[in-house]
Amino acid sequence: MAKMLMKGNEAIGEGAIRAGCRYFFGYPITPQSELPHYLAKKMPEVGGLYLQAESETASINMVFGAAGAGARVMTSSSGPGISLMQEGISYLAGAELPCVIVNIIRGGPGLGNIAPAQSDYFQAVKGGGHGDYRLIVLAPASVQEIIDLMGDAFDLADKYRNPVMLMGDGVLGQMMEPVELAGEKEITIPKKPWASTGRMGRKDKRLISSLQIVPENCEKHNIKLFEKYAVAGQNEQRWEEYCLEDAELVLVAFGTAARICKAVVDTCRAEGRAVGLLRPVTLWPFPVKAFEKTIATAKRYLSVEMSMGQMVEDVRLAVNGRRPVSFYGRVGGMLPVARDIYNEVQKLLARGKA
Amino acid sequence: MEKVFTRPNSLKDMPMHYCPGCTHGIVHRLVAEVIDEMDMFDRAIAVASVGCSVFAYEYFYCDAYQASHGRAPAVATGIKRVLPDRLVFTYQGDGDLASIGTGEVVHAAARGEKFTAIYINNAIYGMTGGQMAPTSLMGQVTITTPYGRDRENNGFPVRMSEMLALLDGSAYVTRVSVHSPASVGKAKKAIRKAFEVQMAGLGFSIVEVLSSCPTNWGLPPLKALKWLEENMIPYYPLGELKIAAEVV
Amino acid sequence: MFNKGGLVNNINLGRDTDIQKVLYAQNCIGRQQINRFIRGGTLLGRVTFRENRCKGCELCKAFCPKGIIVMASRINSMGFHPATVEEEDMNKCTGCAICARMCPDLVIEVEKEEKKVG
Numbered sequence: 010m011a012k013m014l015m016k017g018n019e020a021i022g023e024g025a026i027r028a029g030c031r032y033f034f035g036y037p038i039t040p041q042s043e044l045p046h047y048l049a050k051k052m053p054e055v056g057g058l059y060l061q062a063e064s065e066t067a068s069i070n071m072v073f074g075a076a077g078a079g080a081r082v083m084t085s086s087s088g089p090g091i092s093l094m095q096e097g098i099s100y101l102a103g104a105e106l107p108c109v110i111v112n113i114i115r116g117g118p119g120l121g122n123i124a125p126a127q128s129d130y131f132q133a134v135k136g137g138g139h140g141d142y143r144l145i146v147l148a149p150a151s152v153q154e155i156i157d158l159m160g161d162a163f164d165l166a167d168k169y170r171n172p173v174m175l176m177g178d179g180v181l182g183q184m185m186e187p188v189e190l191a192g193e194k195e196i197t198i199p200k201k202p203w204a205s206t207g208r209m210g211r212k213d214k215r216l217i218s219s220l221q222i223v224p225e226n227c228e229k230h231n232i233k234l235f236e237k238y239a240v241a242g243q244n245e246q247r248w249e250e251y252c253l254e255d256a257e258l259v260l261v262a263f264g265t266a267a268r269i270c271k272a273v274v275d276t277c278r279a280e281g282r283a284v285g286l287l288r289p290v291t292l293w294p295f296p297v298k299a300f301e302k303t304i305a306t307a308k309r310y311l312s313v314e315m316s317m318g319q320m321v322e323d324v325r326l327a328v329n330g331r332r333p334v335s336f337y338g339r340v341g342g343m344l345p346v347a348r349d350i351y352n353e354v355q356k357l358l359a360r361g362k363a
Numbered sequence: 364m365e366k367v368f369t370r371p372n373s374l375k376d377m378p379m380h381y382c383p384g385c386t387h388g389i390v391h392r393l394v395a396e397v398i399d400e401m402d403m404f405d406r407a408i409a410v411a412s413v414g415c416s417v418f419a420y421e422y423f424y425c426d427a428y429q430a431s432h433g434r435a436p437a438v439a440t441g442i443k444r445v446l447p448d449r450l451v452f453t454y455q456g457d458g459d460l461a462s463i464g465t466g467e468v469v470h471a472a473a474r475g476e477k478f479t480a481i482y483i484n485n486a487i488y489g490m491t492g493g494q495m496a497p498t499s500l501m502g503q504v505t506i507t508t509p510y511g512r513d514r515e516n517n518g519f520p521v522r523m524s525e526m527l528a529l530l531d532g533s534a535y536v537t538r539v540s541v542h543s544p545a546s547v548g549k550a551k552k553a554i555r556k557a558f559e560v561q562m563a564g565l566g567f568s569i570v571e572v573l574s575s576c577p578t579n580w581g582l583p584p585l586k587a588l589k590w591l592e593e594n595m596i597p598y599y600p601l602g603e604l605k606i607a608a609e610v611v
Numbered sequence: 612m613f614n615k616g617g618l619v620n621n622i623n624l625g626r627d628t629d630i631q632k633v634l635y636a637q638n639c640i641g642r643q644q645i646n647r648f649i650r651g652g653t654l655l656g657r658v659t660f661r662e663n664r665c666k667g668c669e670l671c672k673a674f675c676p677k678g679i680i681v682m683a684s685r686i687n688s689m690g691f692h693p694a695t696v697e698e699e700d701m702n703k704c705t706g707c708a709i710c711a712r713m714c715p716d717l718v719i720e721v722e723k724e725e726k727k728v729g
Contacts, residue, residue, distance in 0.1 A: 032445065058444055062437065063470035070434035070467070074410075074441025077428055082441070100431050205426040205442075207406045207449040216420055218411075218429035364657055368708040368721035379716060383691065384668030388715025544674055544709045577668075584668040 011190045018043035018182040020152045021111055021175065022051060024159025025083055029196035030109070031057030032082040034071035036064055038090045039123040040179035041113035045085065065090035069097030069110075076106040077217035079204030081163055085111035088129050089120065091137070098172055099138030102234070103219025105203075107166035109159070110144075111175045113182040114315075116341040124342020125179030127264060128316035133174050134293040134323070141231050143238045145173045145245060146292040148263040152186035158290075165245065167199045169237050176292065178315065180265040180344070241294055248296035249288040252278055256285025258358055259303050261324050262313040263289050265344070270313050272347045277354060284354060292320070300327040307332055308361050313350055314338045371395035373404055373424050380418060384584020386541045386574040387415060387483065391422055393541075393551040394452070394481060397558055398425070407450045408442055410435045410478075412464075414456035415489040433464025436471035439478040450558060451478040457498040458488045461523050465497075468527065468569075475532030475566035479557045482523065485574040486595060493579030497521040500594055505579070520598060524571045528605035534566030536605035540573040540596060542588040553603075556610070565607050573599055656706025657722040660695055665718045667691035671710035677703045680710055694718065 015023065021044050025033070033048045045059065052059040062068040068084045075082040086094065091112045101108060114129045116122040131137075133146045145165050149155045158175060166173040205215040221227035249267075252274050253259065262270045267288040277284035287303060289296050309332055312321035321336040328334050337353045339345045370376060374395035381387045398407050407425035411417060413432035420427035430438040435453035443451045460468050460482050468480060487505055488494040494507040498520050502511040512520075528536040535557050539550035550572055557568035573595050575587035582590055665687060671694050672680040679700035682692040696704065706723030 032441075034441065060440070060444065063466055066434065067437040067440075067467050067470065070431060070437035071441035071444075073430070073434075074428065074438035074443075075445045076441070077438075078442045078445035080445045082445075096431055097434070104429075205408065205428055206446055207408050207426050209405045211405075214424060215426045216429070217427070218420065220417065220429050222418075364655070364722040364724045366720065367706055367723045368711040368719070370717050370720075374717070378664055381715065383666035384670060385715055388717070389713070392715075392717060544712050547712050584670055585673045588670070 019047040020155045022047040024156040028160040028163040030081040065093040069094035079201040083109040095138035102142035105170040130319035246296040247290035248299040251286035253285035257283040373398040410453040412455040412459040436467040457496040461497040472567040480569040485576040534607035535560040535568040537603040538571040654705040655724040656704035659720040662693035665693035670713040
């Protein structure tokens with residue numbers, strides 16, 4: 010097992026290549042550009058293709074074509090570019106095409122800034138694009154986890170024939186951490202009996218399309234998609250539990266915010282306070298099972314995000330009125346500081362005693 | 364008796380939904396005839412776009428894709444990069460290619476992507492009910508230019524082929540028409556040449572086909588073809604605009 | 612001698628006018644056969660109209676070099692007057708296929724033969 014120092018954005022690329030991805034279409038945008046830079050160099054080395062598209066709109070449609078042709082393919086961007094991709098993402102979901110889309114979130118709305126944020130949560134899990142569909146959304150919190158989750162992302166995309174999104178932020182993208190890279194292993198890419206590749210003597214004709222002009226068929230198609238999503242919802246929830254067994258106050262955070270919260274949990278535990286962290290790894294399907302595990306002991310939940318409060322709504326849904334849910338956040342690239350979160354925790358714990 | 368004209372194999376034997384006299388049917392047939400004659404039935408991949416021809420994938424017997432509005436050249440790029448030995452063509456109208464999709468077709472041409480764009484220019488938006496297209500002529504009355512297209516508000520019609528011919532990645536750019544039997548014959552030859560350019564790997568190819576829209580022009584089919592001949596051809600001249608050196 | 616999708620088989624075409632009258636009388640909606648008979652060393656053309664696909668656009672009629680295509684007075688299942696060739700004009704068809712090339716709906720099939728009278 011090789012161990013090396015890798016930058017988050019580059020680890021995404023390395024993870025993709027190791028998962029058998031050989032096609033990348035993308036457009037530069039800060040803070041994810043190191044990923045296309047890395048792939049521009051690496052893809053030709055493995056016989057793959059890095060193609061710089063003219064826009065994110067073009068990128069996502071190139072992904073549509075390549076995915077329909079049966080390839081493992083990905084793209085990446087940040088918030089404004091992901092916004093441009095929304096129509097394409099809806100088409101990918103409607104046409105049941107597997108692919109991986111990476112979003113390294115930056116401050117918004119609009120042009121915002123290039124500093125880290127988590128304010129694209131709604132965009133990722135509550136649609137973003139038009140129509141009824143879901144994306145499986147993975148949120149790593151370390152460079153090692155990025156490498157591991159990239160492999161899962163492609164596997165999940167193929168398993169459910171659906172786009173999968175990997176969400177990071179500028180901190181994760183830029184940071185360098187030691188990673189252990191597994192040795193070269195056999196990549197098994199599932200067969201794609203639906204891919205539209207030119208008939209090549211085949212009896213049936215294949216179509217990649219999201220058009221369902223007849224209402225009855227459109228409804229049937231939507232129901233079919235949601236049967237898929239129901240299976241994913243049951244089987245693919247992932248989370249990390251940190252000091253949760255007896256936690257009275259549960260911090261809920263993902264990605265970089267979760268790393269900061271871990272420090273807060275450590276401090277509180279050292280003081281004898283029953284504080285824990287529930288770190289969703291899948292933002293969709295949201296790990297409601299994890300909440301069920303904690304509901305017995307937890308008295309209060311605190312969602313900590315780098316946004317004005319997006320995931321907190323899903324926390325409220327999961328808790329379903331049984332416990333109070335609070336929110337603490339910083340935005341625009343201002344990172345939540347451990348000390349401030351700690352103070353917030355103290356306030357809430359005090360409230361509980363009153 | 365010998366059959367001298369019959370349905371091409373690459374076109375499905377089914378009624379097409381186009382309006383009476385709409386030239387989509389002619390162009391579909393020409394593409395299918397060329398696919399038959401080049402024996403490319405197994406390798407052809409059609410990328411349908413958004414417009415009246417959104418269901419083109421129903422009529423062509425090959426594998427197909429239905430792309431979002433304007434993005435067929437990007438989809439075709441993805442397909443052809445993964446499957447370089449296939450015959451990939453987009454089938455787009457003037458809204459798809461010359462309005463929302465201008466960026467995609469320009470960059471596909473600039474990169475010399477090896478697919479063929481079949482570009483149906485009928486100077487109006489058909490499917491959505493007759494709005495002005497970027498290709499609508501000056502003074503042309505449409506439902507969004509009820510007083511006629513004017514320079515002040517709407518600017519000038521766009522000649523896509525001339526623009527695309529300027530790009531080094533374009534290997535074959537030509538403009539044809541389907542308003543008469545002779546022009547239909549030339550259109551078919553152009554499509555054949557474009558497909559051959561693609562399979563020779565020379566770069567991007569596009570056949571702009573001046574077409575009619577009787578319904579939204581408010582003209583009966585024959586008068587529509589006359590209108591095309593008298594009004595569109597002077598502004599959109601027919602002929603080959605770019606032929607790469609390697610094209611014989 | 613009628614085409615394989617046709618309605619009548621094994622009929623001797625010696626009495627062409629009578630046969631044509633029979634066909635029209637049968638009010639064949641699906642396919643209509645038009646035959647031209649040998650006049651000695653000339654082109655023999657045969658056009659078949661799939662009337663139920665015709666949308667009455669009249670392009671074939673406009674471009675037929677012999678001017679023998681007309682729009683029938685009957686209407687098809689789509690409500691259009693389909694293109695047709697009247698029996699008295701069928702002998703003028705040369706099988707040039709211009710009608711078929713201008714037809715957007717693949718209504719027309721064309722057959723051709725050169726025959727000499729022995």
